[in-house]
Amino acid sequence: xxxxxxxxxxxxxxxxxxxxxxxxxxxxxxxxxxxxxxxxxxxxxxxxxxxxxxxxxxxxxxxxxxxxxxxxxxxxxxxxxxxxxxxxxxxxxxxxxxxxxxxxxxxxxxxxxxxxxxxxxxxxxxxxxxxxxxxxxxxxxxxxxxxxxxxxxxxxxxxxxxxxxxxxxxxxxxxxxxxxxxxxxxxxxxxxxxxxxxxxxxxxxxxxxxxxxxxxxxxxxxxxxxxxxxxxxxxxxxxxxxxxxxxxxxxxxxxxxxxxxxxxxxxxxxxxxxxxxxxxxxxxxxxxxxxxxxxxxxxxxxxxxxxxxxxxxxxxxxxxxxxxxxxxxxxxxxxxxxxxxxxxxxxxxxxxxxxxxxxxxxxxxxxxxxxxxxxxxxxxxxxxxxxxxxxxxxxxxxxxxxxxxxxxxxxxxxxxxxxxxxxxxxxxxxxxxxxxxxxxxxxxxxxxxxxxxxxxxxxxxxxxxxxxxxxxxxxxxxxxxxxxxxxxxxxxxxxxxxxxxxxxxxxxxxxxxxxxxxxxxxxxxxxx
Numbered sequence: 457x458x459x460x461x462x463x464x465x466x467x468x469x470x471x472x473x474x475x476x477x478x479x480x481x482x483x484x485x486x487x488x489x490x491x492x493x494x495x496x497x498x499x500x501x502x503x504x505x506x507x508x509x510x511x512x513x514x515x516x517x518x519x520x521x522x523x524x525x526x527x528x529x530x531x532x533x534x535x536x537x538x539x540x541x542x543x544x545x546x547x548x549x550x551x552x553x554x555x556x557x558x559x560x561x562x563x564x565x566x567x568x569x570x571x572x573x574x575x576x577x578x579x580x581x582x583x584x585x586x587x588x589x590x591x592x593x594x595x596x597x598x599x600x601x602x603x604x605x606x607x608x609x610x611x612x613x614x615x616x617x618x619x620x621x622x623x624x625x626x627x628x629x630x631x632x633x634x635x636x637x638x639x640x641x642x643x644x645x646x647x648x649x650x651x652x653x654x655x656x657x658x659x660x661x662x663x664x665x666x667x668x669x670x671x672x673x674x675x676x677x678x679x680x681x682x683x684x685x686x687x688x689x690x691x692x693x694x695x696x697x698x699x700x701x702x703x704x705x706x707x708x709x710x711x712x713x714x715x716x717x718x719x720x721x722x723x724x725x726x727x728x729x730x731x732x733x734x735x736x737x738x739x740x741x742x743x744x745x746x747x748x749x750x751x752x753x754x755x756x757x758x759x760x761x762x763x764x765x766x767x768x769x770x771x772x773x774x775x776x777x778x779x780x781x782x783x784x785x786x787x788x789x790x791x792x793x794x795x796x797x798x799x800x801x802x803x804x805x806x807x808x809x810x811x812x813x814x815x816x817x818x819x820x821x822x823x824x825x826x827x828x829x830x831x832x833x834x835x836x837x838x839x840x841x842x843x844x845x846x847x848x849x850x851x852x853x854x855x856x857x858x859x860x861x862x863x864x865x866x867x868x869x870x871x872x873x874x875x876x877x878x879x880x881x882x883x884x885x886x887x888x889x890x891x892x893x894x895x896x897x898x899x900x901x902x903x904x905x906x907x908x909x910x911x912x913x914x915x916x917x918x919x920x921x922x923x924x925x926x927x928x929x930x931x932x933x934x935x936x937x938x939x940x941x942x943x944x945x946x947x948x949x950x951x952x953x954x955x956x957x958x959x960x961x962x963x964x965x966x967x968x969x970x971x972x973x974x975x976x977x978x979x980x981x982x983x984x
Contacts (some may be wrong), residue, residue, distance in 0.1 A: 479496075479497050479500040479501060480497055482496075482500070483496040483497040483500075487562055488564075490561045490562050490564065490641075491557060491558050491561035491562070491701070492524060492525075492528065492558050492559070492561055492562035494558075494701065494704060494705060495517075495520065495521050495524055495558050495704065496521060497705075498517050498521075498704050498705060498707055499517040499518050499520070499521040501517075501707060502517045502707030503516065503517055503518050504516050504517070504518060505517055505707055505709065506709045507519075507520045507704070507707075507709065507710065508520055508551045508554060508709075508710050508712065509551075509709070509710070509711050509712070509728075510549070510550045510551045510711070510712040510713065510714070511550070511713065511714065512550070512551065512618070513551055513618070515551060517707065520551075520554075520555070520558075522625065523555050523621045523625075524555045524558040524559045524562075525559075525562075526620070526621045526624040526625050527555050527556065527559040527617060527620065527621055528558075528559035528560075528562045528563060529624060530559075530620050530621075530624060531559055531560060531563060531565075531590075532563060534609075535589070535590050535609055537560065537563040537565050537589075537590065538563050538564060538565070539563065539564030539565070539641065540564070540565075540566070540641075541563070541565040541566070541589040541590065541641075542565065542566050542568060542586070542587070542588045542589050542590075543560045543565045543566065543567050543568065543588065543589065543590045543591070543592060544568045544570055544586075544588040544590070544591040544592065544593075545557070545560075545567055545568065545569050545570065545591075545592050545593075545692065546570040546572065546574075546591060546592070546593040546594065546597050546601075546692075547572060547592065547593060547594050547613060547614065547691075547692070548572045548594060548614075548690070548714040548715060549687065549690060549691050549696070549712040549713060549714055549715075550614055550712055550714050551712065552613045552614050552617040552618065553613065553614075553691055553712075554691070554700060554712070555617060555621075556592050556613055556617070557691075557697070557700075560592075560641075561641065563641075564641050565589075565590075565641045566641040566642045566643075566644060567641065567642070567643050567644065568586060568588065568644045569643070569644065569645055569646060569691075569692035569693075569697070570582065570646065570692065571646050571692060571959065572594075572690060572692060572959070573959045576600055576603070576604065579600060579601070579604050580604050580605075583604055583605075583606055587608075588606075588608060589608060589609075590608065590609050590610070590611070591606065591608065591609070591610040591611070592610075592611050592613040593610060593611075593612065593613065594612065594613070594614045595612040595614055595615045598610065598612055643697065645692075645693065645694045645697070645788045646692065646693070646788070667814075668812060668813045668814030668815070668839070668840070669698075669791060669792045669812060669814070670702065670705070671813065672792070672795060672812035672813060673702055674706075676782070676795045676797055676812070677732075677757055677759060677782055677795070678757070679702070679703075679706060679708075679732065679757065680706060681756075682708070682731035682732045682756060682757060683708060683709060683731060684708065684709045684711070684728055684729060684730050684731050684732070685699070685703045685708045685709065685710050685711070685730065685731070685732040685733070685734070686710075686711045686721070686724055686725060686728070686730045686732070686733045686734070687699050687700060687703070687710055687711070687712055687734045688713070688716055688721055688733060688734060688735045688736075688739050689734050689735060689736055689739075689761075689762060689960075690959070690960065691712075693762065693788075693960055694786070694787075694788045694791070695734065695736075695761050695762045695784075695786075696734070698791075698792070699734040699759070703732075708732070709728075711724055711728050711730065716739055718739075718742035718743050718745065718746035719746045721739070721742075721743050721746075722743055722746050722747045722748065722751045722752060723751070725743075725751060725752055725754060725755060726751040726752075726754070729754045730754055730755060731754055731755065731756045731757060732755075732756070732757040732758075732759065733755055733757075733758055733759070734759045734761075735758065735759070735760055736760070736761065736762040736763050736960060736961030736962075737760055737762075737763050737764065737765045737766065737769055737961060738763065738957055738961035739961060740758065740760055740769065740773060741769050744769075744772060744773065744776065752776075752777060753777075755777055755780055756780055757780055757782065758773065758777070758780050758781045758782065759782050759784060760781060760782065760783055760784065761783070761784030761785065761786065762784075762960055762961060762962070763960065763961045763962040763963070764868055764870075764886070764962075764963075765783045765808075766806075766889075766890065766893060767805035767806040767890060767893075768805075768890075768893045768894070770783065770801050770805040770806075771805050774798070774801060774802060774805075779798035779799070779802065780798060781798055781801050782795060782796065782797060782798065782801075783795070783796035783800075783801055783807070783808055783809060784796075784808075785808035785809070785866070785868070787837070787852070787854050787855075787856075789852055789854075790837040790839065790852045790854060791839065792812060792815075793811060793812065793815050793817055793837050793839075793854075794808045794809045794810060794811050794812065794815070794817065794866055795809045795810070795812055796808055796809025796810075796865075797809065800865060803865075804861075804865055804867075806867050806868075806890070807865045807866065807867055808858075808866050808867065808868055809865065809866065810864055810865060810866070811866070814839055814840060815837060815838070815839045816837070816838040816839070817835065817836070817837055817866065818835075818836050818851075819831065819832070819833040819834070819835060819836075819858050819859060819860055819866075820833050820834050820836055821833050821834075822834075824836070824851075829859075829860050829861060829862050830859065830860075830861065830862070831859065832857055832858070832859045832869050832882075832884070833857065833858070833859070834853065834854075834855075834856070834857060834858075834872055835853075835854045835856045835857065835858040835866075836851040836852065836853055836854065837851070837852045837854055838850050838851050838852065855871060855872055855873070856868060856869075856870070856871060856872065857869040857870055857871070857872050857875065857884065868886065869884045869886055869887070870884050870885055870886040871965075874886075874904075874965060876905035876913050876915060877912055877913060878905075878908075878911045878912065878913050878914055878915065878943050879910075879911040879912065879943055880912075881941075881943040883905075883915065883943060883944055885902070885903035885904065885905075885915070887944065888903045888915060888917065888940060888944050888946065889901045889902060889903050889917075891936060891939045891940055891944075892917060892919060892932075892936065894939070895927070895932060895935060897921055897922050897924075897925035897926070897927045898919055898920070898921060898922070898925075898932075899920045899921060899922045900919070900920040900954070900955050901917060901918065901919045901920070901955075902917070902918045902955050902963055902965065902968055903915050903916070903917050903918075903946065904916055904918070904965060904968050906947070908947065914946075914947035915944070915945070915946040915947060916946060916947060916948055916949075916950065917946040917948075917949045917950070918950050918952050918955060918968060919932065919949055919950070919951055919952070920951075920952055920953065920954055920955055921951060929948075929949045929951060932949055933945075933946070933949060955968075956968065
């Protein structure tokens with residue numbers, strides 16, 4: 457079965473040939489089973505095609521391999537990097553980050569990805585729990601790292617990598633003759649936001665385990681048909697690193713930028729004639745707001761994931777850009793679970809689609825018993841490639857609430873811990889938010905629970921209006937009365953300039969919950 461899937465993946469990639477099979481075997485023989493073997497295979501297949509371009513450099517696949525090998529040799533000679541070593545990677549999106557991933561993986565080291573925007577307190581907590589043998593970071597993070605008390609070796613990879621690589625290549629460093637085969641270490645992804653203690657989801661790269669999601673991208677998103685891709689999502693997040701490795705295996709030209717700014721993102725799409733873009737919903741919304749003329753017309757595949765895609769945004773995207781939107785759902789622990797195609801999104805804008813091959817997704821009650829279609833329950837995932845594949849109970853609790861309709865389409869109903877019990881009724885904030893967002897003058901909305909003596913909890917809605925909005929809170933409340941049940945009606949509505957989001961584009965409900973009673977004017981803009 458596994459061999460069959462391998463042949464199928466090569467067939468869909470258009471690489472089922474003796475030459476491709478030889479390159480595949482050669483890659484494993486040279487490096488072992490790690491990410492450098494993937495890069496070697498891609499360099500042998502796509503050679504002079506452009507692989508990566510960022511603000512500083514443009515690299516073909518051949519050149520990217522040479523740079524990664526030179527950097528791997530430096531890691532080995534300078535830091536003794538080998539299997540079992542722990543490497544922290546604390547970077548924004550750029551070519552040096554990508555090179556480091558391949559280079560460190562070739563040594564068998566475990567890579568720990570850190571949120572690029574994490575605070576000093578979160579860094580201190582992480583280092584206290586996870587001693588590292590080497591930290592690769594951006595230069596502007598070195599001072600914080602030093603202040604944290606970290607005494608191990610560190611390298612400002614964005615500033616120093618290129619000079620190190622050029623020097624080693626000029627000196628003719630023998631990186632190939634002293635290469636050792638190794639199995640890939642773990643990729644440890646952060647799963648928490650920037651508030652609270654970060655969690656970790658370890659993954660061990662395995663071609664065989666990831667054939668199902670790989671094939672799903674090839675068939676449902678038709679990725680093979682496109683040439684250029686812009687990875688706007690952070691590479692330190694599971695979604696971003698998955699896109700990097702997928703596009704590398706397919707020989708695509710990948711565009712990276714150190715940060716996300718909507719106008720710049722639109723210019724990138726237009727200048728590079730980007731066909732595939734990997735975004736989170738917040739990025740997509742801001743790009744639609746910032747786009748001028750036909751800047752986004754080259755987009756044929758918008759892979760949107762990492763956070764909830766609201767139906768209103770899905771509808772607007774399809775109206776402006778055509779049938780190009782794919783809604784992806786997964787978690788850092790379980791990986792990719794569902795894909796909604798443009799047809800799915802057109803039929804049901806709120807859907808996250810259907811489960812991909814190799815994934816078992818079920819909706820269950822509090823006793824973990826599966827519930828029938830149309831009933832809201834907790835979402836559980838089981839697959840071969842999750843961060844937690846062993847143990848008697850291999851089902852992963854996503855922490856999300858969901859529902860399945862009679863057609864087999866799944867829908868998110870919010871986080872399990874966000875459900876509000878008001879007057880004995882279960883209220884799901886996502887349903888109320890979607891109703892509020894239907895108002896033509898509303899731009900964004902979030903609903904939280906507040907204590908109430910009579911009902912236990914009532915709802916408070918934070919609403920951001922469009923710049924030209926004229927509706928008052930009272931008018932908005934009256935408008936909602938015909939669209940919501942009585943127990944779903946917000947007790948009060950707070951108008952704010954903007955809502956808080958995490959760097960990964962998720963609505964930051966913890967900040968809303970912590971600040972709804974105090975500091976709203978200071979933190980979210982003046983109340984109107």
